[in-house]
Amino acid sequence: MIDRPGLGAFLRRRRAALQPADVGLPPGQRRRTDGLRREEVATLCHMSADYYARLERGTGPHPSEQMVAAIAQGLHLSRAERDHVFRLAGHRPPDHGAGTDHVGPGMMRIFDRLVDTPAEVVSELGETLLQTPLAAALFGDARERQGRARSIGWRWFTDPDARTLFPLEDRDATGRLYVSSLREIAARRGPGSTAAGLATALLERSEEFRALWDEQEVGIVPGSVKRYDHPDVGRLELQCQMLLDPEQAHVLLVYTAEPGTVSHERLRLLSVLAPA
Numbered sequence: 001m002i003d004r005p006g007l008g009a010f011l012r013r014r015r016a017a018l019q020p021a022d023v024g025l026p027p028g029q030r031r032r033t034d035g036l037r038r039e040e041v042a043t044l045c046h047m048s049a050d051y052y053a054r055l056e057r058g059t060g061p062h063p064s065e066q067m068v069a070a071i072a073q074g075l076h077l078s079r080a081e082r083d084h085v086f087r088l089a090g091h092r093p094p095d096h097g098a099g100t101d102h103v104g105p106g107m108m109r110i111f112d113r114l115v116d117t118p119a120e121v122v123s124e125l126g127e128t129l130l131q132t133p134l135a136a137a138l139f140g141d142a143r144e145r146q147g148r149a150r151s152i153g154w155r156w157f158t159d160p161d162a163r164t165l166f167p168l169e170d171r172d173a174t175g176r177l178y179v180s181s182l183r184e185i186a187a188r189r190g191p192g193s194t195a196a197g198l199a200t201a202l203l204e205r206s207e208e209f210r211a212l213w214d215e216q217e218v219g220i221v222p223g224s225v226k227r228y229d230h231p232d233v234g235r236l237e238l239q240c241q242m243l244l245d246p247e248q249a250h251v252l253l254v255y256t257a258e259p260g261t262v263s264h265e266r267l268r269l270l271s272v273l274a275p276a
Helices: 004-017 038-044 049-057 065-074 079-088 105-111 133-139 152-158 168-189 194-205 207-214 262-273
Strands: 119-123 128-131 225-230 234-245 250-256
Touching (some): 004 049, 105 119, 105 234, 119 133
Antiparallel strands (some): 119 250
């Protein structure tokens, strides 16, 4: 059963503990209350301010698991705090470990400061969990993808449009990288894992995947330089820096261009073209 008073009290407390700088927001005008405003939290959680306010007051509806997960992410909750909110809302907490979409608060604090940079947090299966506006302008809006299509590996072998951003001469190596990575993850997670299920589905769906899978390649390491042919700004050569959260099996990817290069100027142009 949902504990509405307990949920409201916990949300109020966590909101008061956060400052705008903690979540990548400007300080703004003089603030009458400690912590974030309800409207700011609602924006971070991708819900209406009225819906969130009713939850805090204990008069709101029974939030779905998706809503609770959005609140946990927006408030930068730790895993233990996330689990507590799920229980207060009358839901079983998600399983721990790999496969969770909940990005840890430490990773979130770093991500929030990369507003002017192409950056994304991805799962071990290549599912984009968070992306900056400039990353969305470069790779497409990840919020439009559902189910297995959230994984770049799935899209690579099932959707020809997934390859258009990559130069022709890089596509074979990219495909091999995805297959090698999925093979290792499936072996590490076991036969009943999401990774194993994804591999089985791709074996049924893609002849190219089957051929690469049969080659038994493992240990392919991604290069630090990524090349993309963007339809609006042209060829981009970007350095890709990675930060791993081993507990969640998430990786923060940050893309930068060397100052003074054509790619640097084109990335600046893309930032102008990107929607705010």
